[in-house]
Amino acid sequence: MEYSRDDNKNLPLTKFESMLKTNHVLFFDSEEFENIIHHYLNQGKIALAKKAIKLGLGQHPTSINLRLFKVEIYVFEDKLIEADDLLNELYGLDPTNEELFIQKANIYSKKDEHLKAIEVLKHALELTDDAIDLYSLIGMEYLFLDNFEEAKAYFMKCLESDLEDYSALYNVIYCFEFLNQNEDAISYLNMFLDKNPYCEVAWHQLGKQYFILKDYRKALTAFDFAIISDDTFVGAYLERGKVLEQLKRYEDAIENYNITLKLDDPTSFALLRIGSCYEKLDNEDLALQYFDRTVHEDPLLDKGWIAITKFYNKKKNYQKALYYINKAINIDSENVIYWKLYSQINQRLNFYEEAERGFKKTLELGNYELNTWLSRGDLLIKLGEPEAAIYNFEQAIEFYPENAEIEYRLAGLYFLINENDKGTFHLKNGLRYNQEYTFIIDELFPKVSNRVLVKNLLKANL
Template sequence: MEDFFDNELVNRFEDMLDKNESVYFESDEFCEIISFYLDIYDYEYALKALDIAFALYPANIDLKIKQLEYYVGIEDLHNSFTLIEELRDLCYTDTDYLIATARYWSLRKLPYKAIDFYNLALENEEDEDYIFNCLGNEYLEINEPGLALSSYKKALEYNSKDEYSLFSCIHCFEVLHQNRECIAFLKQYIDINPYSEEAWFQLGLQYLNLNRYEKALYAFDYVIIINQKSIAGYTQKAFCFEKLNQWNKAIETYEDSLDFDDTAAFTHFKIGQAFNKMRKSIQALNSFQKAVKEDPQFDKAWFEISNIHDSLGNNEDALFYIKKALDIESKDVNYWKKYAYLNIQSGRYEEASDSFEIIVELEPNHFHNWLAYSELLISLGEYSKAAEILHKSFKNFNRAELYYQLGNCYFLMKNLDKGEHFLKMALKLNPTIKEEMQEKYSIFLKDNRKSKNPDKNLNI
């Protein structure tokens, strides 16, 4: 890569611009300079080189092809087409012209035309790896992943170290749902490129997709052998141990990466989760505390710290730490549920009620949120507000439990007519839970309840 950027011609050209001097370049040298800038998407300098080159060589065909590549690069379709037409009879066999024309039709969302021009370019036996990659992209555009895969494989035949081709092949296998075929392909690739870190890593991921964790471990071990500082390799290896319920080995693997891990907070968090699985609360707590020391904005770690304090019976500490999580991420409904639960546990019902108001706003399509909110309001004696909340819940649900609850509200407010009305609706929706509701709402246990209208007797 350093050799690529250390281009003597480009250095001379930029030195000329910096010093505002006039330096002579052959037309083919200008073509090389322009190609360099186009390859790194520096269209500003490519245009400067084109302007200077055309001042010296106004009719040069090779420069016009570079100009076409420039117009295609900046997606100037009008000028691109004008040049394509101008150069067609002169350049119909030129590889660069054919590739630029293919790219033009690709930009125009006409993949079949692009494919035709890429195939014409292949006849010149130049830049085959690049052209086959482009063909693969076009075949994906027309939903032909099999043909795309063949093209990307061809690209690898010309350049076996091209990671773009490698990843594109894997993508095609995934689109085709050919996981085992992908594994066979990667094994063949590794036979040719045994030190390809990416190939071993992708092989491990494919084994993970098949839940073959021992095989995946083998692949990720090779990733780490090739690159002893591969965070991804250590992370996936630890994940394999987690799936095998080998929590101590998972912890050891995570710890092995800490010396060179620039995301140590997440690693400490994963170690804490592993300790949690082993029911080692104190070690888990220490790991989560290390995580938030590394990254004080790590809300998930604060949440886990709150959970551990809750499990240890430290309600006030649990409340303190869940507030920390909420200060960082106020849109996580699970944090609000935990905060509401902890407030209920400590007898802070008003705070819990405020939490539920947010919970139903964040997660309106969860039936139990509305039911729990209304139950809390009833326990606070706020029957009218509970009824209002239940009426709102009917926009999303038509559940008997909510009608039972609403009937309960109206009975508690001494509004027997409405209470009986919603109780009847509840029974009609789901009579099978009658006994459960009788047990839950003792007010329903009274037989032959008399309303203001003697004809309206309701037995449940």
């Protein structure tokens, strides 16, 4: 039993908490202690749970259930040796107690010994008449092992015993999705709905499977049934809005997203999608209004800042785009997408030093796309920093060996600083890898392209 503050049966809990404030020790039977401890553990109040265990064992030192709570605390605190020792002691007293095996499995799981945990839990199945919790625990252990087929089978067993075990239903669908078995997921959900036709969660999950398969008409029907089953189901309205967007029914999508704003606190996702729909309807004022609300609602949502920045980018209002991307970077300076946009916008404004700084930061954050290396190197060439450009491209070639675009750039740079042997080496590499990129020499290094040595090398190899 779990206590509630509004429950008249919580007298033992009130009595216990009153006792803690005084020096008077009151008596509780062992079951009352168990309920008090269970309440505190569910509330995450570990210190109070430990006090209750200590006092409980003081009054009922032979209680196996109270000592099992002590094991649970040991496991929680990663005192696995102490937990194991106490479990072994309790096993000698009550070898058929299924909770002993559950806690033993918990210890194995903490040690990442998931197969042993499964073995112990399967033994516990032989000792119980109520297997649902054990099926769920076994399913979770199989998930830890990435054995999604076995995990799926055990979560299905949970649903065979309890059709309203939505946690198990979500886990079953998660396994189907991970295995890319969307058609099988649809078949399973349809069978489930035959038994439980008003389950909004199952209709919602069915709609998501159809959405993945881009069967938007069936997805829409599934979300309709989810809403019929529960007309306050926010998730169904959000997913229905996404489907309507795919069908280019933007006004209907906005209507669904707006319903979610009335049913619950505004979500940045809904606000962003409304803004995007208005943008597609060419209603720029309302699009901007909702993009602005998105970033105010959740300043950490990068999609909001990206949407408003790209909006101004499309309008070629680069100053405004730069203003918003700078605000985004001030909030999260480790976001690679922000820095890429920052660089692109600065490039369009001919702020080459800032653009180069942005690409450099992008690389430092681990974005090693070829275009990032090329863009940064080209900017360094434009800024008259050939040595820095060479270093950039030498790094790039480690990630993209035998790349003609890099080789021609290195060739041009080495010729530019009169290191002709290295220039020749890289030019021959470029010609060997792809002759179609020779225009790079003309475009980026016009002075170099007129040199006799370069012209002769090109002629000899073309």
